[in-house]
Amino acid sequence: MEFKISKDLIQQLEELIAHKNDQQLELLLNDLHHADIAEILDELNFEEATYIFKVLDSEKTAEILLELEDDLRENILKRLSPKEIAEELDELETNDAADIIAELSKDRKEEVISELQDVEHAKDIVELLRYDEHTAGGIMHKELVKVNENWSVLTCVKEMRIQAENISRVHSIYVVDDEDRLKGRLSLKDLLTTSTRMPISDVYIKKLNSVKVDAEDVEVARMMQKYDLEAVPVVDEIGRLVGRITIDDIVDVIKDEADKDYQLAAGISHDVEADDSIIELTKARLPWLVLALLGGFISVTLLEGFQTAMEFHRELFFFTPLIAAMAGNVGVQSSAIIVQGLANDTITGSLWNRLVKEVSLSLLNGVILGAILLIGSHLLLGVGYQLGITVTVSLLSVIVIASLIGTFIPLMLNKFGIDPALATGPFITTSNDICGILIYFSIAKLILGF
Amino acid sequence: MEFKISKDLIQQLEELIAHKNDQQLELLLNDLHHADIAEILDELNFEEATYIFKVLDSEKTAEILLELEDDLRENILKRLSPKEIAEELDELETNDAADIIAELSKDRKEEVISELQDVEHAKDIVELLRYDEHTAGGIMHKELVKVNENWSVLTCVKEMRIQAENISRVHSIYVVDDEDRLKGRLSLKDLLTTSTRMPISDVYIKKLNSVKVDAEDVEVARMMQKYDLEAVPVVDEIGRLVGRITIDDIVDVIKDEADKDYQLAAGISHDVEADDSIIELTKARLPWLVLALLGGFISVTLLEGFQTAMEFHRELFFFTPLIAAMAGNVGVQSSAIIVQGLANDTITGSLWNRLVKEVSLSLLNGVILGAILLIGSHLLLGVGYQLGITVTVSLLSVIVIASLIGTFIPLMLNKFGIDPALATGPFITTSNDICGILIYFSIAKLILGF
Numbered sequence: 001m002e003f004k005i006s007k008d009l010i011q012q013l014e015e016l017i018a019h020k021n022d023q024q025l026e027l028l029l030n031d032l033h034h035a036d037i038a039e040i041l042d043e044l045n046f047e048e049a050t051y052i053f054k055v056l057d058s059e060k061t062a063e064i065l066l067e068l069e070d071d072l073r074e075n076i077l078k079r080l081s082p083k084e085i086a087e088e089l090d091e092l093e094t095n096d097a098a099d100i101i102a103e104l105s106k107d108r109k110e111e112v113i114s115e116l117q118d119v120e121h122a123k124d125i126v127e128l129l130r131y132d133e134h135t136a137g138g139i140m141h142k143e144l145v146k147v148n149e150n151w152s153v154l155t156c157v158k159e160m161r162i163q164a165e166n167i168s169r170v171h172s173i174y175v176v177d178d179e180d181r182l183k184g185r186l187s188l189k190d191l192l193t194t195s196t197r198m199p200i201s202d203v204y205i206k207k208l209n210s211v212k213v214d215a216e217d218v219e220v221a222r223m224m225q226k227y228d229l230e231a232v233p234v235v236d237e238i239g240r241l242v243g244r245i246t247i248d249d250i251v252d253v254i255k256d257e258a259d260k261d262y263q264l265a266a267g268i269s270h271d272v273e274a275d276d277s278i279i280e281l282t283k284a285r286l287p288w289l290v291l292a293l294l295g296g297f298i299s300v301t302l303l304e305g306f307q308t309a310m311e312f313h314r315e316l317f318f319f320t321p322l323i324a325a326m327a328g329n330v331g332v333q334s335s336a337i338i339v340q341g342l343a344n345d346t347i348t349g350s351l352w353n354r355l356v357k358e359v360s361l362s363l364l365n366g367v368i369l370g371a372i373l374l375i376g377s378h379l380l381l382g383v384g385y386q387l388g389i390t391v392t393v394s395l396l397s398v399i400v401i402a403s404l405i406g407t408f409i410p411l412m413l414n415k416f417g418i419d420p421a422l423a424t425g426p427f428i429t430t431s432n433d434i435c436g437i438l439i440y441f442s443i444a445k446l447i448l449g450f
Numbered sequence: 451m452e453f454k455i456s457k458d459l460i461q462q463l464e465e466l467i468a469h470k471n472d473q474q475l476e477l478l479l480n481d482l483h484h485a486d487i488a489e490i491l492d493e494l495n496f497e498e499a500t501y502i503f504k505v506l507d508s509e510k511t512a513e514i515l516l517e518l519e520d521d522l523r524e525n526i527l528k529r530l531s532p533k534e535i536a537e538e539l540d541e542l543e544t545n546d547a548a549d550i551i552a553e554l555s556k557d558r559k560e561e562v563i564s565e566l567q568d569v570e571h572a573k574d575i576v577e578l579l580r581y582d583e584h585t586a587g588g589i590m591h592k593e594l595v596k597v598n599e600n601w602s603v604l605t606c607v608k609e610m611r612i613q614a615e616n617i618s619r620v621h622s623i624y625v626v627d628d629e630d631r632l633k634g635r636l637s638l639k640d641l642l643t644t645s646t647r648m649p650i651s652d653v654y655i656k657k658l659n660s661v662k663v664d665a666e667d668v669e670v671a672r673m674m675q676k677y678d679l680e681a682v683p684v685v686d687e688i689g690r691l692v693g694r695i696t697i698d699d700i701v702d703v704i705k706d707e708a709d710k711d712y713q714l715a716a717g718i719s720h721d722v723e724a725d726d727s728i729i730e731l732t733k734a735r736l737p738w739l740v741l742a743l744l745g746g747f748i749s750v751t752l753l754e755g756f757q758t759a760m761e762f763h764r765e766l767f768f769f770t771p772l773i774a775a776m777a778g779n780v781g782v783q784s785s786a787i788i789v790q791g792l793a794n795d796t797i798t799g800s801l802w803n804r805l806v807k808e809v810s811l812s813l814l815n816g817v818i819l820g821a822i823l824l825i826g827s828h829l830l831l832g833v834g835y836q837l838g839i840t841v842t843v844s845l846l847s848v849i850v851i852a853s854l855i856g857t858f859i860p861l862m863l864n865k866f867g868i869d870p871a872l873a874t875g876p877f878i879t880t881s882n883d884i885c886g887i888l889i890y891f892s893i894a895k896l897i898l899g900f
Contacts, residue, residue, distance in 0.1 A: 035676045043798065169680060170638070188620070188638050225705075226485045228698060230619060247697050248678060254701065255675075258708035259790065265715055266786030266874070267779055274791035275798060278811045285783050286815055292779045293819055293826075296772030300831055303768040310767075314760055317767045318753040321774045322746030325883055328778070329717055329742045329876050333735050336716030340709065341724035348493065348725060361728045365736055369743055376743075381750055424716070426779050429879075433775055 003036040010043050017048050022055045034060055038067030046075045062091035065100060069275075074103065082108060086115035094121060094142040095249075098128035127242075136220050137213040139253065140234045140243030146174040149183050153198050157191065171231040174241055175204045182233055182241040184208055210235050213242055220245060221253045222345060260421065261339060265332070267292075267426035288426040295430035299324070299437050306441040309450045315383065316444050319391050320437060326369070326395060327402040327436030328429035334358065334406025335424045342410070342420050354407065362403035366396040390447045394440040401439060402432045453486040460493050467498050472505045484510055488517030496525045512541035515550060519725075524553065532558060536565035544571060544592040545699075548578035577692075586670050587663040589703065590684045590693030596624040599633050603648050607641065621681040624691055625654045632683055632691040634658055660685050663692055670695060671703045672795060710871065711789060715782070717742075717876035738876040745880035749774070749887050756891040759900045765833065766894050769841050770887060776819070776845060777852040777886030778879035784808065784856025785874045792860065792870050804857065812853035816846040840897045844890040851889060852882045 016025050029037055029052070037056070041049040041064065053061050053076055065073060065088055077085060077100075085104075089097040089112065101109055116122040124142040131137025145163045147156045156173070164170050173186040184206040194203055210233045211220050224232055224247060234243040259271065267288035272281055309316050341347040374392040377383040383391070406428055410420035444450075466475050479487055479502070487506075491499040491514065503511050503526055515523060515538055527535060527550075535554075539547040539562065551559055566572040574592040581587025595613045597606045606623070614620050623636040634656040644653055660683045661670050674682055674697060684693040709721065717738035722731055759766050791797040824842045827833040833841070856878055860870035894900075 033677060035678070225701060227483055228485070230698065247701065248680065251675060251697065251701060251704065254705060255708070258705070258712070262708070262712050262715065262786065262790060265712065266782050268783055268786060272787065273794075273796050274787050274804075275796060278807065278814060281787075281811055282814050282818075285780075285811075286818065288783075289776065289779060289815060289819055290822065292775055293772070293822060296769075296775055297826060297830060299771045299775075300768045300827070303771070304765075304831070307764065307768075310760065310764055314757065315754075317760075317770075318750045318757075319746075320767075321749045321753070321770050321883055321887060322743070324771045325742055325746055325749075325774065325778070325879065326739065328775070328879065329739060330735075332716050332875070333718055333738075336712065336718060337722065337724050337731075340712060344723075346723050346725060354724075357728065361731055361735075364728060364732050365739060368732075368736060369739055372740065372743055376747060377750070380747060381754070425782070429775065429778065433771055437771060 003032065003039075005036075005039055005043060010040070013040065013044070013052070014048060017044075017051050025052060025055050029056060030060075034063035035067050038064045042069050042072055046072065050076050050079045058087050059091050062088040066092070066096050069273075071277075073100075077104065082111035083115045085112045086117070089125070090117050090121065094124040094128055095140065097121070098125045101125060102129060102133070131213065134217050135213065136211045136215040136217065136234050136245060137243070139217050139220070139249045140213075140245045141249075142243050144174060144233070144241075144244040145170055145172075146176050146241060147186070147200065149175050149177055149201060149204070151200050153191075153194075153196050153200050153203060156186075156200050157196060160191070169246065171244075171246065172233075174233050174244075175200070176241050180241060181239045182208075182210055182235050185233070208233070211245070212237075217253045218257055221250045221257070224250050225254075257343070261343065261424075264419075264421040265336060265339075265424040292426045292430045295434055298434050302434065302437050302441070306445070309441065309444065309448070311450070313387070313444065313448055313450060315387055316390070316441070316448075320440065323391075323394060323398055323440045324433040324436045327398045327432040330362065330365070330399050330402040331406035331428040331432035332424065334362075334403040335410050335420075335428045338407055338410045339421050339424055342414050347411075351411070354411075355404075358403055358407045359400060362400045363396075365403075366399035369399065370396045386448065390444050391440075393447070394443045397443060398436045398439050401435055405432060405435065453482065453489075455486075455489055455493060460490070463490065463494070463502070464498060467494075467501050475502060475505050479506060480510075484513035485517050488514045492519050492522055496522065500526050500529045508537050509541050512538040516542070516546050521727075523550075527554065532561035533565045535562045536567070539575070540567050540571065544574040544578055545590065547571070548575045551575060552579060552583070581663065584667050585663065586661045586665040586667065586684050586695060587693070589667050589670070589699045590663070590695045591699075592693055594624060594683070594691075594694040595620055595622075596626050596691060597636070597650065599625050599627055599651060599654070601650050603641075603644075603646050603650050603653060606636075606650050607646060610641070619696060621694075621696060622683075624683050624694075625650070626691050630691060631689045632658075632660055632685050635683070658683070661695070662687070667703045668707055671700045671707070674700050675704075707793070711793065711874075714869075714871040715786060715789075715874040742876045742880045745884055748884050752884065752887050752891070756895070759891065759894065759898070761900070763837070763894065763898055763900060765837055766840075766891070766898075770890065773841070773844060773848055773890045774883040774886045777848045777882040780812065780815070780849050780852040781856035781878040781882035782874060784812075784853040785860050785870075785878045788857055788860045789871050789874055792864050797861075801861070804861075805854075808853055808857045809850060812850045813846075815853075816849035819849065820846045836898065840894050841890075843897070844893045847893060848886045848889050851885055855882060855885065 013025070013028070041052060049072055053064070068076070089100060101112060104112060113122060113126065116125070128137070128142065145160050147159055151159070160173055170188050173188065173191065174182060175184045175186060177183055184204040185208050186204045190203060209223065209227060209229060211223065213234050213236050220232065229247070231244055231246045233241055234245060236242050263271065268284045269287045270284050272284040303320065338347070370392045373395055374388050377388050377391060409423040409428070413423055414420040463475070463478070491502060499522055503514070518526070539550060551562060554562060563572060563576065566575070578587070578592065595610050597609055601609070610623055620638050623638065623641065624632060625634045625636060627633055634654040635658050636654045640653060659673065659677060659679060661673065663684050663686050670682065679697070681694055681696045683691055684695060686692050713721065718734045719737045720734050722734040753770065788797065820842045823845055824838050827838050827841060859873040859878070863873050864870040
C-alpha cells in the first residue's frame with residue numbers, strides 16, 4: 001500500500017549518481033510519487049540530492065521541493081540560480097510558491113519574483129507574501145473557480161471548464177457579483193445533477209460560511225472542523241473573494257498546533273525533529289533546562305533555610321524528592337487538561353465552579369494518595385507515627401495547591417492573550433517543585449516544631 | 451463568522467421549555483447549524499436537552515446526535531425508544547449510524563437494528579459494526595459512487611447522478627469490474643471536462659492508492675497526508691471495493707492520536723476533558739500518580755541508604771530536588787522528541803548513530819548547565835569548591851544518563867509493538883528521579899568519601 005525505502009535502492013542510486021548515469025536514474029525514479037522521491041532525497045547527502053534534483057524535470061521537482069526536510073530544501077535552493085528557482089515555482093500553486101519564496105533571503109526573493117514567467121501567478125504570489133503565515137491569508141490558495149451571478153448556467157459550465165483546468169480539486173464553485181463580492185456557492189455535484197437550462201441565480205446556494213483574510217489559522221481550523229467543511233472561501237474587508245482554504249491545509253494547521261503544544265509540554269521551545277542537528281536541538285532544549293536549573297537554586301536555598309530540622313528530623317529530607325515529584329506530576333496533569341480544553345474550546349462554566357471542582361478533585365486524589373503514603377511509609381519504610389502524619393498532611397496540601405496552580409496559571413495566561421501551553425512542562429513542574437518544598441517544610445515546622 | 455452561545459439565548463430557551471412553547475423553540479433553533487444546536491444542548495440539563503431534541507425533526511436531530519458530548523448523547527439515547535433511535539439512524543450515513551449503535555448495550559443494539567427501515571442501510575451498518583474502530587474498516591463510509599468499467603460514459607453519468615443523490619461529497623467515482631473489484635477512478639472534474647461520447651475505459655485512471663480494510667487508521671492517516679489524498683478507496687482481501695475514507699475522517703484520527711500522546715505525556719491515562727465528572731477525571735489521573743508515589747518510596751529508601759553522608763555533608767541533601775528535577779526534565783525532552791519522531795515516521799539511521807548523537811547532545815547541554823551550576827552555586831549560594839565539583843559532575847552524568855533513558859525506552863517499546871508514548875510523562879520523570887538520585891549520591895560518595 002505504501003512505498004518503503006530500502007537500503008538497496010539508496011545504494012543503487014548512489015552508484016548511479018557516482019557514474020553520472022542520468023538515464024537510469026530517471027528510469028528508476030520517474031514512476032515514483034514525488035513524496036516518495038522527497039523521502040529518498042532526505043536519505044542522501046546534499047550533493048547527491050541536488051544531482052538527482054537537476055536530473056528530473058521541473059514538473060516533478062517543484063512538487064518534491066515542497067516535501068523535503070527544511071535543511072535539504074535550503075541547501076538545494078542555495079545551489080540553484082534565481083531563474084532555476086523561478087522555473088520550479090511556475091509549476092506550483094501560488095500558495096506553495098509563496099511559502100518557498102518566504103524562505104529565501106530578501107535579495108534573492110526579489111530576483112526570483114522578477115524571473116517568474118506567468119504575470120498573474122507572480123501577482124498572486126506577491127499578494128500572498130503580504131499575509132502573516134498564521135492567518136487565513138497565510139494558508140489560503142488563490143486557485144479557485146468563480147462565476148458571476150449574472151451568467152447563465154451554460155456560460156458558467158464553459159467558464160468553469162477553463163478555470164478548472166489548473167485546479168486539482170474544485171470542491172465548490174463560488175458565485176460573485178460584478179464587484180467580485182462573494183454571494184454564494186454552487187457545488188460541482190449540483191452542476192452535474194441539474195439541467196443546463198436553469199438560470200444560475202436559481203441554482204446557487206446563498207448561505208455559506210466564509211472567513212476574513214486576517215482570521216487566525218487555528219480559528220479557521222476550529223470552524224471548518226465544527227461545521228464539517230471541506231473548503232471555505234476567504235474574503236477581504238469589503239467582502240471580496242480573495243482565496244480559498246481546503247481541509248488538507250487545515251490538516252497541517254491542526255498537526256502543527258498539536259506538535260507545538262506537545263513540545264511545550266515536554267520543555268522544547270521550538271519545532272525540532274530527532275534528526276535535526278545537535279545545535280538546533282540544543283537551542284530548543286536548553287532554555288527550559290536553564291529555567292529549571294534556576295528553579296533548582298531556589299529549592300536549594302529553601303532547604304538550606306530549613307536545615308535546623310536536620311538535627312532531630314533528618315528523615316524529613318528523605319521525603320523531599322517524593323513531595324516535589326508529586327507536586328510536579330499533579331501540576332502537569334491539571335495544566336494539560338486545561339490547555340487541551342482551551343484548544344478544543346470545551347472549557348465552560350465560571351471560574352468559581354472550576355475552583356470548587358478542582359479542589360474537590362484534588363482532595364479526592366490527595367486523600368487516596370495520602371492513605372497509600374501513610375500506610376506504605378509505615379509498613380514498607382518503617383516511618384514513625386509523627387513523621388507519617390506530617391508527610392501525609394503535606395502531600396495532601398501540596399496536591400491541592402499544585403492542582404490549583406496547574407489549573408489557574410494557564411487560564412490566566414489565556415485571559416491575557418498569552419499561549420496557555422507555555423504553562424505546562426518544565427515551567428509548571430519547576431514552580432510546583434518549589435511550592436511543594438515550601439509547603440512541606442512549613443507544615444513540618446508547624447507539626448514537629450523545629 | 452462563527453456562532454457564539456450567549457447567556458441570554460440559554461435563558462430564553464430555558465423559559466420557552468418551561469412554558470412548553472414548542473413553536474417558538476422551533477422558530478428560534480431551526481435556522482441554526484446542527485453543530486451549534488449541539489453546543490447549546492450541551493449547556494442545558496439532560497431533561498431540557500431531551501425536550502428540545504424531541505421538538506426538532508429527526509433530519510436535524512440525527513446530525514445533532516453526532517455532535518453531542520458523550521454523556522449527554524448517552525442520556526438522550528436512554529430516553530428514546532428503539533424505534534425512535536432507528537428513525538434517527540435512518541437519516542445518517544452508515545458510518546455515523548454504526549458509531550452510535552456501537553455505543554448501545556447489546557440488547558438495545560439488536561432492537562434498534564431490527565427497527566431500521568432501509569434494508570440496504572441496515573446491511574451496511576451491520577457490516578461496519580464488524581470492524582475494529584481503529585482500522586480502515588472502522589472509519590470508512592459505505593456511501594460512494596461506483597461505475598462499471600464496461601459501461602459507456604453516458605450510462606456512467608446517468609448512474610452517477612442517481613448514486614450521488616445520497617452522498618454529500620463525491621470526490622472520486624470509482625471504477626469496478628463485474629466482480630466489484632476496484633480497477634481505477636474517475637474524477638468529477640474529468641467527467642465535467644471530457645466529452646460524453648468517450649468510452650469509459652479511455653477516461654478512467656488506472657493507477658490509484660487504496661487501503662486494505664484491516665489497515666490501521668493511523669497508517670491510513672499517514673498515507674493520505676503523505677500523498678495529499680482527499681479520499682481513498684478501501685478494498686477487502688480479494689480487492690473488492692467495500693468503502694471509502696475521506697480526509698475529514700482522517701482529521702479526527704490525527705486529532706485523537708495527538709490528544710492521546712499529549713495526555714500520556716501529561717500522565718493522564720485515558721481520554722478526559724476538563725468538564726468530565728470528578729470520578730472520570732480521578733480514574734484518568736490516579737493511576738500515574740500512584741506509580742509516581744511508589745517511585746517516591748524508592749527514592750526515600752535510596753536517601754535513607756545514604757544517610758551517613760548527613761554527618762559531614764548535609765548540603766548534599768539540599769541539592770537532591772535540583773538533581774532529580776533536571777533528570778526528569780531532560781528525560782521528558784528526549785522521550786518527547788522520539789515519540790513525536792516515531793509518530794511522524796521521521797526517525798532514521800541506526801541505533802548506534804542515535805546513541806552517539808544523544809550522548810554528544812546531552813554532553814553539550816550538560817557542560818553548559820554544569821558551568822551555570824558550578825558558578826551559580828558558588829556565587830549565589832556560597833557553595834564550597836568540593837561540593838560544587840561534586841554536584842556539577844553529578845549533574846553532567848545525570849543529564850547524559852537521563853537523556854539515554856528518555857531516548858531508548860520509547861525506541862525499545864516501539865520495537866516490541868508497545869505504544870512508545872507510554873514512556874513519557876510520569877513514567878520517565880519517576881524513573882529518572884530515581885536514577886538521578888542514585889547516580890548523584892554514588893558520585894558524591896566517590897568524591898567526598900563518606
